[in-house]
Amino acid sequence: MSDVIVREPAKRARKPKPVATAKQRLVVIGNGMAPGRALEKLFEAAPDAYEVTIFNAEPRVNYDRIMLSPVLSGEKSFEQIVIHGDGWYIKNNVTLHKGVTVSAIDRVAKTVTTARGMVVPYDKLLIATGSLPIVIPVPGHKLAGVLSYRDLDDVEAMLLAAKSRGSAVVIGGGLLGLEAAVGLKEQGMDVTVLHLMPTLMERQLDAAAGHLLQRAIEARDIRVITKANTKAILGEKKVEAVLLEDGTRLPADLVVMAVGIRPNAQIAKDAGLTVNRGIVVEPSMQTSDPDIFAVGECAETHGQVFGLVAPLYEQASVIARRLSGDRAATFQPSALATKLKVTGINLYSAGDFAEGQDREEIVLRDAARGVYKRLVLKDGKLIGAVFYGDTSDGAWFFDLIKKGTDIALLRETLIFGPAYAGGSPLDPTAAVAALPDEAEICGCNGVCKGKITGAIAGLKLTSLDDVRSHTKASASCGSCTGLVEQLLKVSLGDTYNPAAVQPMCPCTALGPDDVRRLIVAKALKSIPDLMQALEWKTSCGCAKCRPALNYYLLASWPGEYQDDSQSRFINERVHANIQKDGTYSVVPRMWGGMTSAKELRAIADVVDKFKIPAVKVTGGQRVDMLGVRKEDLPAVWADLNAAGMVSGAAYAKGLRTVKTCVGTDWCRFGTQDSTGLGIKLEKFLWGSWTPAKVKMAVSGCPRNCAEATCKDVGVICVDSGYDIHFAGAAGLDIKGTEVLGHVETEAEAIEVIAALVQLYREQGRYLERIYKWAKRVGLDTIRKQIIADRERRKGLYERFVFSQTFVQTDPWAERVNGKDAHEFTAMADLTRPEAAE
Amino acid sequence: MTIMTPISTWQDIGALDSVPSRGARVIKTPAGCVAVFRTAANEAFALEDRCPHKGGPLSQGIVHGTSVTCPLHNWVISLVTGEAQGVDKGAVRTIPLRIENGRLLLDVSLHLHRDAA
Numbered sequence: 025m026s027d028v029i030v031r032e033p034a035k036r037a038r039k040p041k042p043v044a045t046a047k048q049r050l051v052v053i054g055n056g057m058a059p060g061r062a063l064e065k066l067f068e069a070a071p072d073a074y075e076v077t078i079f080n081a082e083p084r085v086n087y088d089r090i091m092l093s094p095v096l097s098g099e100k101s102f103e104q105i106v107i108h109g110d111g112w113y114i115k116n117n118v119t120l121h122k123g124v125t126v127s128a129i130d131r132v133a134k135t136v137t138t139a140r141g142m143v144v145p146y147d148k149l150l151i152a153t154g155s156l157p158i159v160i161p162v163p164g165h166k167l168a169g170v171l172s173y174r175d176l177d178d179v180e181a182m183l184l185a186a187k188s189r190g191s192a193v194v195i196g197g198g199l200l201g202l203e204a205a206v207g208l209k210e211q212g213m214d215v216t217v218l219h220l221m222p223t224l225m226e227r228q229l230d231a232a233a234g235h236l237l238q239r240a241i242e243a244r245d246i247r248v249i250t251k252a253n254t255k256a257i258l259g260e261k262k263v264e265a266v267l268l269e270d271g272t273r274l275p276a277d278l279v280v281m282a283v284g285i286r287p288n289a290q291i292a293k294d295a296g297l298t299v300n301r302g303i304v305v306e307p308s309m310q311t312s313d314p315d316i317f318a319v320g321e322c323a324e325t326h327g328q329v330f331g332l333v334a335p336l337y338e339q340a341s342v343i344a345r346r347l348s349g350d351r352a353a354t355f356q357p358s359a360l361a362t363k364l365k366v367t368g369i370n371l372y373s374a375g376d377f378a379e380g381q382d383r384e385e386i387v388l389r390d391a392a393r394g395v396y397k398r399l400v401l402k403d404g405k406l407i408g409a410v411f412y413g414d415t416s417d418g419a420w421f422f423d424l425i426k427k428g429t430d431i432a433l434l435r436e437t438l439i440f441g442p443a444y445a446g447g448s449p450l451d452p453t454a455a456v457a458a459l460p461d462e463a464e465i466c467g468c469n470g471v472c473k474g475k476i477t478g479a480i481a482g483l484k485l486t487s488l489d490d491v492r493s494h495t496k497a498s499a500s501c502g503s504c505t506g507l508v509e510q511l512l513k514v515s516l517g518d519t520y521n522p523a524a525v526q527p528m529c530p531c532t533a534l535g536p537d538d539v540r541r542l543i544v545a546k547a548l549k550s551i552p553d554l555m556q557a558l559e560w561k562t563s564c565g566c567a568k569c570r571p572a573l574n575y576y577l578l579a580s581w582p583g584e585y586q587d588d589s590q591s592r593f594i595n596e597r598v599h600a601n602i603q604k605d606g607t608y609s610v611v612p613r614m615w616g617g618m619t620s621a622k623e624l625r626a627i628a629d630v631v632d633k634f635k636i637p638a639v640k641v642t643g644g645q646r647v648d649m650l651g652v653r654k655e656d657l658p659a660v661w662a663d664l665n666a667a668g669m670v671s672g673a674a675y676a677k678g679l680r681t682v683k684t685c686v687g688t689d690w691c692r693f694g695t696q697d698s699t700g701l702g703i704k705l706e707k708f709l710w711g712s713w714t715p716a717k718v719k720m721a722v723s724g725c726p727r728n729c730a731e732a733t734c735k736d737v738g739v740i741c742v743d744s745g746y747d748i749h750f751a752g753a754a755g756l757d758i759k760g761t762e763v764l765g766h767v768e769t770e771a772e773a774i775e776v777i778a779a780l781v782q783l784y785r786e787q788g789r790y791l792e793r794i795y796k797w798a799k800r801v802g803l804d805t806i807r808k809q810i811i812a813d814r815e816r817r818k819g820l821y822e823r824f825v826f827s828q829t830f831v832q833t834d835p836w837a838e839r840v841n842g843k844d845a846h847e848f849t850a851m852a853d854l855t856r857p858e859a860a861e
Numbered sequence: 862m863t864i865m866t867p868i869s870t871w872q873d874i875g876a877l878d879s880v881p882s883r884g885a886r887v888i889k890t891p892a893g894c895v896a897v898f899r900t901a902a903n904e905a906f907a908l909e910d911r912c913p914h915k916g917g918p919l920s921q922g923i924v925h926g927t928s929v930t931c932p933l934h935n936w937v938i939s940l941v942t943g944e945a946q947g948v949d950k951g952a953v954r955t956i957p958l959r960i961e962n963g964r965l966l967l968d969v970s971l972h973l974h975r976d977a978a
């Protein structure tokens with residue numbers, strides 16, 4: 025042992041003691057992550073060199089402070105974030121004074137004195153007092169209920185306050201403030217974030233990215249007020265509200281100040297050590313007194329104070345090496361990376377991303393997807409990077425920063441990440457294979473590549489579900505599913521046979537079922553949100569995915585989702601069928617195929633009035649008027665509406681017709697009122713949107729004149745009731761129906777059919793007809809849910825009824841009354857002489 | 862009316878805002894209909910309203926990125942170049958259009974001239 029032992033240790037007073045067999049005394053002030061790591065390393069290198077005494081102002085052991093946010097949000101317990109349990113201190117012979125503050129250092133006597141008057145001598149002293157939260161000294165800042173966010177006590181106080189389910193105001197829209205806000209929201213509080221600057225996290229993000237972040241925070245029902253200048257915190261005994269400069273008064277049961285930290289260097293200053301912002305230390309981590317070290321957020325080295333865990337752990341290991349005799353150990357700050365620990369918000373920054381004259385920037389924005397990437401270059405090297413939205417390549421960029429790689433050759437495609445590095449695009453599997461083992465794959469559960477590939481090899485996993493259950497990777501939000509599948513492919517080669525998830529379209533790697541699941545799991549309620557959250561590859565989708573997404577969102581959030589007409593095929597946008605010449609056809613409903621003189625007369629009049637060139641009877645028992653000019657549509661509809669007719673939805677992925685025979689009304693063989701049931705079904709089911717069109721029929725007897733056995737849903741009436749059929753087809757494919765079940769009453773028949781339609785609405789893929797859906801999921805699983813499981817059927821029925829309350833409005837009447845008028849008029853007419861001038 | 866010496870090349874055809882985002886409107890001209898598109902990023906483009914495939918009205922298609930998908934047979938046409946995308950071959954004429962103070966200005970002289978000639 026070199027410089028540690030050369031200096032003679034002192035005991036109690038200044039009296040020198042001979043170089044002894046006795047251990048040296050190391051006193052540590054503070055018990056956070058940095059000194060914890062320093063001791064760990066020290067015990068590894070020199071297990072018996074020191075007798076260690078720790079003074080911890082907090083009454084507890086060393087825990088993982090960066091995991092406080094998951095504790096606040098309820099995702100983890102305190103026990104789960106403990107780094108060193110009591111046993112560790114016993115095993116290593118460490119005396120830990122919990123809840124004891126050191127009030128003074130006597131450098132001459134080489135002792136520390138606690139607030140309670142205990143005097144403890146040291147040979148080496150390590151100051152690790154961390155930082156203090158900055159408290160804005162506005163009036164009321166000392167009221168009960170005003171907290172900062174630094175340690176477990178703060179978290180516990182917040183959790184207690186959150187039990188009220190009241191209102192919280194978080195002052196500060198930086199990393200910690202936002203984590204606190206999301207955690208409090210998770211705990212059921214009504215949360216507002218105040219931020220002094222115009223955009224959130226302005227030190228890590230520029231304005232555009234800050235806005236993206238703000239939108240994501242707001243999507244969690246957290247209110248964000250920027251440029252918010254807090255004037256006072258109001259309250260009698262405890263906090264009641266926050267008052268802003270502009271007069272806004274925000275009710276609050278809890279105020280969290282998270283506006284920043286400052287090094288806690290007072291004790292060092294009092295002891296006469298050199299203190300600037302923090303306790304100034306050499307690269308050796310020694311303060312101006314060589315027997316005193318400082319580590320962590322209280323220390324200032326190379327003119328910088330560090331607050332992230334990676335450099336602090338490096339400092340810790342330098343101290344451990346110094347204390348165990350390595351005189352060469354020095355701390356050299358390297359680039360830093362930081363991540364926002366809020367599930368579902370991807371934000372990553374690394375290195376130095378400040379602007380400067382000698383720096384260049386490469387920026388990629390994809391506003392529609394909410395992706396923002398900014399690289400900062402200096403002297404042909406990458407020195408900083410900020411990613412919002414898509415952080416999947418963060419590890420790769422961070423590696424370039426740390427290694428100081430010359431990026432001249434990569435520059436052209438650098439921003440597109442490793443997949444394009446060096447020119448020709450690598451295939452995605454190769455890109456994943458190239459990731460280092462510590463690259464994080466699953467952000468939600470913090471699973472890195474090595475853990476996944478290790479589990480695949482060690483546990484002989486062969487499927488995505490295996491990986492999900494053993495490693496939790498891709499088990500939460502699922503947005504890393506593609507990466508995990510690629511790891512399976514890399515690990516297993518050709519033996520990996522994925523369940524062949526067919527992506528919805530080239531805009532995504534996700535299949536329709538995953539998209540539907542994620543819509544619900546992530547509460548996605550608009551197409552832009554969905555494309556952002558599920559990392560769509562195109563700015564606004566394509567003609568294939570947009571109508572599908574519109575349907576999935578509509579079916580998932582009845583009454584809540586705002587239909588996006590621009591994502592609908594023209595027929596559903598203008599409620600008529602486009603024809604080859606750009607004209608439209610118009611089909612009014614004829615309920616159950618029944619019509620009247622009045623209706624037929626109105627149709628005849630409309631045909632004459634608008635010179636409609638063709639009138640045809642359809643296969644679904646109604647009348648089609650073909651060749652209507654688009655601009656005439658609203659007037660045609662107005663006349664049809666006047667005669668009591670509504671849209672027949674002959675264009676819709678929804679209920680088309682319910683074909684019937686005349687049943688007991690007229691037919692000598694009829695067993696039930698098939699016409700009546702058909703009309704009831706049509707009046708009940710019309711307007712609902714389904715994955716693909718739905719055609720039904722009701723026949724009054726097994727002679728089946730309504731041809732019910734080739735429909736999506738068909739009913740055959742028999743003496744004892746109703747045989748309900750489904751999954752027939754008579755189009756591209758010809759297929760007879762399957763029997764769903766038999767019911768005795770008309771009411772039951774309607775309930776069963778509505779439940780079936782609802783199940784189809786919930787499970788069907790867009791454009792997948794009922795017979796294809798049934799084949800995919802299995803006839804029996806459908807029968808079980810609709811016929812055998814009464815509760816399930818009832819739930820489905822009720823969901824159908826609920827969603828129907830929002831859709832049974834005649835779209836023709838809406839447009840007659842002016843909705844979407846732009847669809848039916850030219851924007852300008854340059855054929856008229858005055859317009860062409 | 863003389864078409865050889867148009868008084869003004871750029872004709873104000875209306876406000877950008879009167880075209881739905883990710884949608885289109887139709888301009889009637891003596892040479893046929895012109896479709897005016899507005900993208901999600903608020904760019905605007907004008908194309909002859911006839912798909913090069915079977916003459917489908919492109920104005921009725923779904924607009925995505927800077928493309929439109931024809932409503933008749935799903936050809937995807939670039940709004941920028943007028944060319945069919947993917948394996949399909951063909952192009953539709955683009956007509957110069959610019960946005961000025963939120964108004965759309967269509968180059969009518971070129972269009973009218975060429976077709977009337």
